[in-house]
Amino acid sequence: MEKKTVLRKPAGFLDVYKHKPGAEKDRTHYCPGCGHGxxxxxxxxxxEDLEIIDDTIIISPVGCSVFAYYYFDGGHFQVPHGRAPAVxxxxxxxxxxxxxxxxxxxGDLAAIGGNNILQAANRGESIAVFFVNNAIYGMTGGQMAPTxxxxxVTTTTPYGRNPATDGLPLRMAEIINQLEAPTFVARVSLHNPANIRKTRAAVRQALQNAKEHKGFQFVEVLSMCPSGWKQTPVNCLKWIEEKMLPIFPLGTLRDRSAEATPVVRPEPVLEPGKVLEKLGLxxxxxxGFARGTVAEEYSEMSIRIAGFGGQGIMSTGQILAQVAMEYGYNVSWLPSYGPEMRGGTANCSVNxxxxxIGGAEAVSPNMVIAMNRPSMEKFEKTMVEGGSLIYNSTLVEISPSRTDIKAFPVPITGLANELGDIRVQSVVGVGAYAAVTGMFRPEDxxxxxxxxxxxxxxxxxxLNASAVRAGYDYVKNNF
Ligand SMILES: Cc1ncc(C[n+]2csc(CCOP(=O)(O)OP(=O)(O)O)c2C)c(N)n1
Incomplete structure (x- = not known):
């Protein structure tokens, strides 16, 4: 029978690039002579040949290949610059x-995503990485890349890359090959048919291994960038041969395809009961402090404690959470360290x-303990209707503006001062909380x-025992 050559697009591509905007849906956005295509x-x-189209998920980067999802059939993620290995x-x-x-x-893999790729490779993630090394940032107009x-000459090295200021090219395949985990590491090139055939073989080996879930595959592909290099496509082929190959030698650096076994990871423990069992909890x-009866409104507490640095805000929260734990409640404590750390406001959330407990942050608290005025003004706004506000009336000289909440002005700093040590104000606050809610007995x-x-x-x-009593008694005697 007569042999027929059928020229067609491989089935790994979409028939029509329907996601691509504009009239030219039948061709790619790549420049003539570019290696990406x-x-x-x-x-x-x-x-197509490995029959993996429906099982392949392609992560496209930021760079000229950002639009890989226009072309490939299969699943897609387009991710932030350098983060493809993490995703x-x-x-x-x-x-x-x-x-x-x-x-x-x-640029994506070796510059901004340099650490991402190293960590993923080191963990032996089940990913096939195709790393297009065109020695330049193509998409953004030809800046220097690590390679x-x-x-x-690039737009950011107009006098040529100078090792004294810019370092020498990173050899990523060699770097990845230093790690224990990867299965297959190769460097190939697209500058002539013989090398395209070798690239074809490396791509297949990587994807065959990926199909068998044999861990991390890394194929570095030397590729032409006529626009970035400001050369004709034909000159680009020569440039790879003459300039790139001496620095980036081709070949298979590692091939453990035959002996590699499918990656098996321990099943994640997610179910709450099993997590506790695994943690021995x-x-x-x-x-087992015995609980008294607590009014409905205090049976599920979401608390924000706020003040300025040095008022023991974090300790108040920790003590509340720990005491509650001893009563057998589920608890969380979440500090908020922001720029507030130095002299400004500090706050924490306790549930x-x-x-x-679903979320640790007390976004809409039903209890606020405000140790100074900015904290009261900030957090009373966030409270649910009917919530309770304990505020430090020694320092807060105004009344709360909300009328749909219960307010408990307690001179927390003053009571601590009377005891002779301002540092115990955090514990005075704990005592006041216990009295307002009836959740904890002071002796506990x-x-x-x-x-x-x-x-x-x-x-x-x-001294701290007296502070607990002072806060507790003040609330009991005044409200
Ligand atoms: C966080 C972030 N920083 C910078 C950019 C700008 N940016 C877009 S593509 C790119 C470099 C692309 O070069 P490369 O990864 O070599 O891919 P090529 O375009 O050459 O294929 C940069 C720096 C960005 N989009 N996001």
Whole structure:
């Protein structure tokens, strides 16, 4: 029978580039003579021949290949600059039966994403990485990339890359090959048919391994960039041969395809009961303080404690959370350290409830303990209707503006001062909280003081015991 050559697009490409805007939906956006199109075709062919089109998820980067999702059939993610290995990690771990391709340029992979690729390679993530090394930032108009050659003129190295100021080209394949985990590491080139055939073989090996879930595959592809290099496409082929190959030698640096076994990761433990079991927390280790009856409004607490640095804001929250834990509640404590750390406001969130705690931040608290005026003004606004506001009336000389909340002015700093040590104001606040909510008995808090103030002598513990009582009694006697 007569042999017929059928010229057609590989099935790894979409029939029509329907996602591409504009009239020219039948061709790619790449410049004439660019290597991306050739590599795309080799990948699309391999996807077809290995019968993995429906199981392949392609992560496209930021760079000229940002639009890879216009062309390839299969699943897609387009991700922030340099983050393809991180997203690829998540995608492949969540879908261990899929084939994940990370397609990246040299700015993307070796500059902004340099650490991402190293960590993913070192973990042996199940990703096939195709790294297009065209020695330049193509998309943004030809700036220096980490792989730019010594002496190479770019828009940011107009006198040529100078090792004295810019370092020497990064050899990514060699760097990746230093790591233990990767399965397959190769450097290939697109500058002539013989090398395109070798690239084709490397692409297939990487994707075959990916199909068998054999970990991390890295194929560095030397590629032409006529626009960035400001050379004709034909000269670009020569430039790779003469200039790039001596710096970036071709070949397979590592091939453990035959002996590699499919990556097996431990099943993630996500179910709450199992998490506790794994952490050895199924046994109730709380002191089991007996709970009294607590009014409905205080049965599920979302608390914001705020003031300025030095008022013991974080300690108030920690003590509340710990005491609540000893009563057998679920608790969370979330400090907020922002620029507030130095002299400004500081705050933390505490949740106390019987149910599982969804989010640790007290976004709409039903209790605010405000130690100074800016904190009261800021956080009373966030409170739910009917919530309780304990504020430090020693320092807050105004009344709250909300009338749909319950206000408890307590001279917290003043009470601490009367005890002779302003530092105990955090514990005065804890006492006040216990009295307002009826959640904790003061003697239970006092029993726990040695635990909070480990290594402190008896006089300090006693002082803090008086502080608990002072806050508690003040609320009991005045409201
Ligand atoms: C966070 C961030 N920083 C910078 C940019 C600008 N930017 C877009 S593409 C690119 C470099 C692309 O070069 P490369 O990865 O080599 O791919 P090529 O375009 O050559 O294929 C840069 C710096 C960006 N989009 N996002």
């Amino acid at each position: 050739i590599l795309h075709k080799l990948i699309a062919e391999a996807m 690829g990690t998540a995608v492949s771990r969540a879908n261990p039966d899929k084939i994940v391709i990370s397609y990246q340029g040299d 730019t050659l010594e002496g190479q 199924t046994e109730d280790k709380s002191r 106390i409830q019987d149910d599982t 808090i006092i029993e726990m003081l040695p635990q909070f103030f480990k290594g402190k002598n008896k006089s300090i513990i006693d």
